[in-house]
Amino acid sequence: MNRKAASVIAASAALTLGLTGCSSGGGGTDGPEEDPASVEGTLRVLTPSFPTNNEGQAAFEQVVEEFQKTYPNMEVEPDFATYQNLNEKMSTSIASGGGYDVLVSGVGWTAPFADRGVFMDLEEFGITPEEPGEVSEELLQAGVFEEAVYAYPLVVDARAIAYRKSAFIEAGLDPDDPPETFEELKAAAEALTQRDAAGNITRPGFDFNTTPGNYRQAFVIFLSSTGVDLYDGDEPNFNSEEGIEALQFMADMIGNVQEFGQQNAAQTALVLSDEAPMGFVQSSIDCEIVIECDDLAFFLPDNGRPAEMIGGDLSSVGANTDYPDAAWAFIQAMMSVENQDRIALMNNKIPASNEVPQDAASLSNPLAEFTFENLDNGIYEGGPANWLEVRSIFGPTIDEVLLGQTSAEDALERIESEALSG
Amino acid sequence: MTATRADSPIRQRTTAPRKEKHHSKGSILRHQKRAGWWFIMPALVHSVIFTIIPVIAVFVLAFTDYSFGGRTDFVGFDNFVELMGDNSFRAAFVNTIIFAIVVVPVAMVIALLVAIGLNQRIRGLSFFRTAYYVPTVTASVAVGVVWLWIFNPGSGLANEVLSFFGLGRASWLVDPDLALPSLMIIGIWQGIGAKMIIYLAALQGVPTQLIEAATIDGANKWTVFWNVTWPALGPAQFFVLITSIVSTFQVFDLIYITTKGGPGTATNVLVFDIYNNAFQNLQLGYASAETIIMMLLIGAFILIGRRLQGANTND
Structure with a gap:
C-alpha cells in the first residue's frame, strides 16, 4: 500500500471513529x-x-x-x-x-x-x-x-386469543369453556378446521395472525404460558423442555389447522373478519368494522400460567x-x-x-x-443487550421448524448458541 | 560556444516566436484543464462525499466491531471469518447468485424479443412501448404491494388463474420452494422495460443498408438477424448486461416489501442481509465486511460477463 492510500484510509478511519465519538457526551x-x-x-x-x-x-x-x-x-x-x-x-x-x-x-x-x-x-x-x-x-x-x-x-x-362463540357451538364445543392448554387448543382447532374433498384447508381452525419470519411472538406467548420466561436475566430460558414443547405444538398446528403464513390480503386478524373461528388478536377492536362483534369472546393460553404478551x-x-x-x-x-x-x-x-x-x-x-x-x-419478549440480534435469528429459524426443515430441538439449540455468543 | 549560439541573431529570430507560440498553447491547455475541473467539480464533490468516502469507510469499518455506540475495536478478519459460518449470509449469498443467474439472462432475452417486436410497424406501437416501460417507472413499493395481492394464497389473482385452468393452488411467497422463483418472476417483469428501451434504440441504429444488402444477397430473416443485427447490438448487450447484473445484485425493495427474506431464509439476498445486520442487528462492522464480499462478487460477475461476451477493454 503506498503512502497516499494509507493516508486516505487513515483519514477515513479518523472520520468514521470521529463520528462515533460524537455520539457520546453532551450536557444539559x-x-x-x-x-x-x-x-x-x-x-x-x-x-x-x-x-x-x-x-x-x-x-x-x-x-x-x-x-x-x-x-x-x-x-x-x-x-x-x-x-x-x-x-x-x-x-x-x-x-x-x-x-x-x-x-x-x-x-x-x-x-x-x-x-x-x-x-x-x-x-x-x-x-x-x-x-x-x-x-x-x-x-x-x-x-x-x-x-x-x-x-x-x-x-x-397486548395479545390475546379471540374465538367466535357461534363457530364453537357449530363444532360441538362449549363457548363458555374456551381451550387453554396445548392439548385443548389443538383439539379445538382441529374440530374447527374445515377442509375440501381433497383435504385442503378451506377455513383454518386457528389463525396465528402473522407473516413468515414473525412467528417468534407466538412462540414467546406459548412458552410463557408454561410458566417459563424467554430469559432469566441475561440467561436464555427458551432452549428447555418447555421451549421445545411450545415450538413442537406450533409445528403440529401448522399444516394441520392453518397453512404456514396464511393471511388475508389486508393482513388483518382472520377471526375478526370471520375468515377463521379462533386466532390471535391485538389489544383493541373497532366494533364498527369487525363482523358480528358480539359473537367474539377472548381467552389467554394457560399451560400453568395465563400469558398476555405485552x-x-x-x-x-x-x-x-x-x-x-x-x-x-x-x-x-x-x-x-x-x-x-x-x-x-x-x-x-x-x-x-x-x-x-x-x-x-x-x-x-x-x-x-x-x-x-x-x-x-403480561409477559414480554427481549431482555439482554443483544436482543435485536437474537430476534433476527429467531424469525427464520422458527420458520424452518414450522416448515419441517429442522427439529424444534436443533432450532432452539442454534438460537441459544447465537444468544450466548453475543 | 554556447554564448555564440545564444547571441546569434538568426537563433534569436527563429526561437523567439516559437517560444511565444509554445507559451500560448500551454496557457490554453491550462485554461482548458481548469475549466474541465470546474465543470466536473459538482459531480466530483458529490462522488467524494456520497461514494468515495463511504466506500473507504466500509473498508475501514469491515475490520472493526462498530455497532452504533459503545467501544469500537479493530478485529482484523474476524468479521469475514464469522460470515463464513453465518447461515443467513450463506443463504443470502446463494440466493443472490441464483436470482442473478436466472433473472439477468431471462429478462435480457425477453426484453430483446419485445424490442424486436416493437421495432416492427404494428398497430398501437406507442401504447405497447409505454406499457412495457411502465413497470420500470413505477415505484417498487407499489409494485410490491400489487404482487403481494397477486400472490396471496387465498384471494390472489395467480391462484385464480391456476384454478381457471383446473390447477391446484400454490402458496407462492410463503412456500420456501416457490418464494424465490415467485420473486424472480417479479424481477424479470420489472426489468424488461428498461432493457427493452436500450435494445430498441440499438435496433434502430442498425444500418439499413447492411440489412438491405444482406437481403438482396438472398439471406433469410434469421441469417440477417444473426449476421447483421446481432453483432450490431454488441455494445448495447454489454451495457444491458452490466447494468442488469448490478441491479439484480442490489435487489432490496422488492424483498423488503414482499417477503422480508422469508420464509426462513428462502428469499434472503445479500443487500437485505446487509441491511438487517446494519440497521436491525446494529452490527455495522459486520455488515461492512458483507458489503465488501458483495462488491467482490459483483466484480467477479461483471468479469465473467465480459469474458462471455468477448468484450475488450474499450467497451
Missing part, C-alpha cells in the same frame, strides 16, 4: 432550577405513535400544545417514524452524533439502546423499578434494563439531550389522560396509565376491556 442546558418558561430551543422527537395522516398530526399538535403550556418558548420538531424504520433512524442518529431529545420505541428496543447509552436513566425524574409513577410495576418492567428504568410505557399492545410504545429521554427536563415534560404531555387515550385509540392499543378511566374511548370495546383487565398477566 435546562435544569431543575431553571424556569421552564425561559428555556428556548428545539426539542427533537422521534415517534412511531402518530400516524402521518391528518388525525395523527392533529393529535401530535395537541401534545405540543400541552407541552408548551410549561415550555412556551420551545419549538418541537417531530420525526414520525414507523416500527419498520425506527432502528435506522435511531442508529443513524447515534452515528451522526445528533440524536433525539425524546425517543418513542418498542419493548425490544429498551435493553439494546440503553446498553449503547442512547437512553437516559429515568431515575433523574423520580422513576425507578420500585417507583413506577402512574403505570403499574408489572408494566414498567418493559422499560427496565439492569435495574434502572430507561423507557416509560405510553400505550400498550408490547407497545415506550418513551425515553435521549442521553445526549440538552433539554432533559423539557424532554421529560414532553413525555408527561403525551401521558396526559386525553392525549394517551387519543394515541391509544389511533393505534388500536390501550393506555398504559392507571389514571385513564375505564370508560375512556380507547377502552370501550370488548377486546380492550379484556386485555386491560389482564395486564397483570
Whole structure:
C-alpha cells in the first residue's frame, strides 16, 4: 500500500471513529432550577405513535400544545417514524452524533439502546423499578434494563386469543369453556378446521395472525404460558423442555389447522373478519368494522400460567439531550389522560396509565376491556443487550421448524448458541 | 560556444516566436484543464462525499466491531471469518447468485424479443412501448404491494388463474420452494422495460443498408438477424448486461416489501442481509465486511460477463 492510500484510509478511519465519538457526551442546558418558561430551543422527537395522516398530526399538535403550556418558548420538531424504520433512524442518529431529545420505541428496543447509552436513566425524574409513577410495576418492567428504568410505557399492545362463540357451538364445543392448554387448543382447532374433498384447508381452525419470519411472538406467548420466561436475566430460558414443547405444538398446528403464513390480503386478524373461528388478536377492536362483534369472546393460553404478551410504545429521554427536563415534560404531555387515550385509540392499543378511566374511548370495546383487565398477566419478549440480534435469528429459524426443515430441538439449540455468543 | 549560439541573431529570430507560440498553447491547455475541473467539480464533490468516502469507510469499518455506540475495536478478519459460518449470509449469498443467474439472462432475452417486436410497424406501437416501460417507472413499493395481492394464497389473482385452468393452488411467497422463483418472476417483469428501451434504440441504429444488402444477397430473416443485427447490438448487450447484473445484485425493495427474506431464509439476498445486520442487528462492522464480499462478487460477475461476451477493454 503506498503512502497516499494509507493516508486516505487513515483519514477515513479518523472520520468514521470521529463520528462515533460524537455520539457520546453532551450536557444539559435546562435544569431543575431553571424556569421552564425561559428555556428556548428545539426539542427533537422521534415517534412511531402518530400516524402521518391528518388525525395523527392533529393529535401530535395537541401534545405540543400541552407541552408548551410549561415550555412556551420551545419549538418541537417531530420525526414520525414507523416500527419498520425506527432502528435506522435511531442508529443513524447515534452515528451522526445528533440524536433525539425524546425517543418513542418498542419493548425490544429498551435493553439494546440503553446498553449503547442512547437512553437516559429515568431515575433523574423520580422513576425507578420500585417507583413506577402512574403505570403499574408489572408494566414498567418493559422499560427496565439492569435495574434502572430507561423507557416509560405510553400505550400498550397486548395479545390475546379471540374465538367466535357461534363457530364453537357449530363444532360441538362449549363457548363458555374456551381451550387453554396445548392439548385443548389443538383439539379445538382441529374440530374447527374445515377442509375440501381433497383435504385442503378451506377455513383454518386457528389463525396465528402473522407473516413468515414473525412467528417468534407466538412462540414467546406459548412458552410463557408454561410458566417459563424467554430469559432469566441475561440467561436464555427458551432452549428447555418447555421451549421445545411450545415450538413442537406450533409445528403440529401448522399444516394441520392453518397453512404456514396464511393471511388475508389486508393482513388483518382472520377471526375478526370471520375468515377463521379462533386466532390471535391485538389489544383493541373497532366494533364498527369487525363482523358480528358480539359473537367474539377472548381467552389467554394457560399451560400453568395465563400469558398476555405485552408490547407497545415506550418513551425515553435521549442521553445526549440538552433539554432533559423539557424532554421529560414532553413525555408527561403525551401521558396526559386525553392525549394517551387519543394515541391509544389511533393505534388500536390501550393506555398504559392507571389514571385513564375505564370508560375512556380507547377502552370501550370488548377486546380492550379484556386485555386491560389482564395486564397483570403480561409477559414480554427481549431482555439482554443483544436482543435485536437474537430476534433476527429467531424469525427464520422458527420458520424452518414450522416448515419441517429442522427439529424444534436443533432450532432452539442454534438460537441459544447465537444468544450466548453475543 | 554556447554564448555564440545564444547571441546569434538568426537563433534569436527563429526561437523567439516559437517560444511565444509554445507559451500560448500551454496557457490554453491550462485554461482548458481548469475549466474541465470546474465543470466536473459538482459531480466530483458529490462522488467524494456520497461514494468515495463511504466506500473507504466500509473498508475501514469491515475490520472493526462498530455497532452504533459503545467501544469500537479493530478485529482484523474476524468479521469475514464469522460470515463464513453465518447461515443467513450463506443463504443470502446463494440466493443472490441464483436470482442473478436466472433473472439477468431471462429478462435480457425477453426484453430483446419485445424490442424486436416493437421495432416492427404494428398497430398501437406507442401504447405497447409505454406499457412495457411502465413497470420500470413505477415505484417498487407499489409494485410490491400489487404482487403481494397477486400472490396471496387465498384471494390472489395467480391462484385464480391456476384454478381457471383446473390447477391446484400454490402458496407462492410463503412456500420456501416457490418464494424465490415467485420473486424472480417479479424481477424479470420489472426489468424488461428498461432493457427493452436500450435494445430498441440499438435496433434502430442498425444500418439499413447492411440489412438491405444482406437481403438482396438472398439471406433469410434469421441469417440477417444473426449476421447483421446481432453483432450490431454488441455494445448495447454489454451495457444491458452490466447494468442488469448490478441491479439484480442490489435487489432490496422488492424483498423488503414482499417477503422480508422469508420464509426462513428462502428469499434472503445479500443487500437485505446487509441491511438487517446494519440497521436491525446494529452490527455495522459486520455488515461492512458483507458489503465488501458483495462488491467482490459483483466484480467477479461483471468479469465473467465480459469474458462471455468477448468484450475488450474499450467497451
